[in-house]
Amino acid sequence: MRLRTPRARPSLFLFLALSATLWAQRPGSSALGRLAPPPPAKQAASGKKANSTAKPPVPIFKDIAQQAGLTVSHLSSNEKRYVIESMSGGVGLFDCDNDGKLDIVMVNGSTVDRYRQGGDLMVTLWHQDADLKFTDITQKAGLTRKGWGMGVAVADFDNDGFLDLYVTGYGRNVLYRNKGNCTFEDVTDKAGVRAGGFSTGAAWADYDRDGNVDLFVSRYVHVDMDHLPVFGSSKFCNFKGVPVQCGPWGMQGESDLLFHNKGDGTFEEVSKKAGVSDPNQYYGLGVIWGD
Ligand SMILES: [Ca+2]
Numbered sequence: 001m002r003l004r005t006p007r008a009r010p011s012l013f014l015f016l017a018l019s020a021t022l023w024a025q026r027p028g029s030s031a032l033g034r035l036a037p038p039p040p041a042k043q044a045a046s047g048k049k050a051n052s053t054a055k056p057p058v059p060i061f062k063d064i065a066q067q068a069g070l071t072v073s074h075l076s077s078n079e080k081r082y083v084i085e086s087m088s089g090g091v092g093l094f095d096c097d098n099d100g101k102l103d104i105v106m107v108n109g110s111t112v113d114r115y116r117q118g119g120d121l122m123v124t125l126w127h128q129d130a131d132l133k134f135t136d137i138t139q140k141a142g143l144t145r146k147g148w149g150m151g152v153a154v155a156d157f158d159n160d161g162f163l164d165l166y167v168t169g170y171g172r173n174v175l176y177r178n179k180g181n182c183t184f185e186d187v188t189d190k191a192g193v194r195a196g197g198f199s200t201g202a203a204w205a206d207y208d209r210d211g212n213v214d215l216f217v218s219r220y221v222h223v224d225m226d227h228l229p230v231f232g233s234s235k236f237c238n239f240k241g242v243p244v245q246c247g248p249w250g251m252q253g254e255s256d257l258l259f260h261n262k263g264d265g266t267f268e269e270v271s272k273k274a275g276v277s278d279p280n281q282y283y284g285l286g287v288i289w290g291d
Pocket residue numbers: 094095096097098099100101102103128
């Protein structure tokens with residue numbers, strides 16, 4: 001079997017970048033609250049000419065997760081027995097109730113054993129309250145689909161003014177429509193964007209400029225839960241004579257998907273028509289749109 005080369009970096013960057021991009025389009029807001037205007041340069045304040053060669057100050061970051069209430073740990077497998085147990089992750093920063101403060105959606109993983117028992121909540125949603133405090137509102141928000149989450153992409157697919165969530169995962173994906181006030185309904189099947197297989201990255205963009213954002217989904221490798229390759233079971237699962245996890249080398253890849261938004265709450269999968277179906281089934285992890 002011919003070796004294939006992974007096409008993209010892991011998807012975490014994509015989701016962060018996507019979220020930041022989306023948010024940047026909303027005026028008057030910033031990540032995790034309002035940004036204070038930058039202080040004036042000392043030279044300017046004293047009336048002296050600014051030194052163009054002076055280096056900008058290095059920003060200092062402090063971990064405030066505990067005091068902010070962001071205490072839920074990401075689910076994953078320590079053993080990483082299979083390639084799917086090495087995957088998952090992603091965060092979306094978006095304002096789910098349009099109150100001017102960013103809320104946080106985090107993708108949860110799972111394990112093979114837990115998935116066989118029904119899986120785990122695919123995402124956790126925190127609402128940002130006052131003073132950089134966050135409250136876990138996942139259940140109240142209706143984000144209750146269980147499975148094995150891999151990524152998330154945020155956009156207002158129905159143009160009602162509320163940002164919606166598309167969550168990728170192993171086995172199926174989920175489209176949550178934001179009903180307002182951070183409450184969601186699962187419209188996946190009605191919309192026709194369930195997909196399947198091993199979806200990883202996702203990104204929204206209006207490729208045909210009809211006013212409705214469309215959706216691209218990248219997929220990784222074919223994983224059959226009933227026939228999981230174990231450590232050392234083929235030449236691809238050994239490294240210098242040491243049995244290691246199988247994959248992605250030697251594994252069958254999966255195609256990618258492009259969903260055209262028809263503007264009535266439904267989508268049409270057009271990847272073949274558009275020439276982006278990835279017929280060679282290279283390993284897809286992330287996706288980003290650009291001109
Ligand atoms: Ca908010």
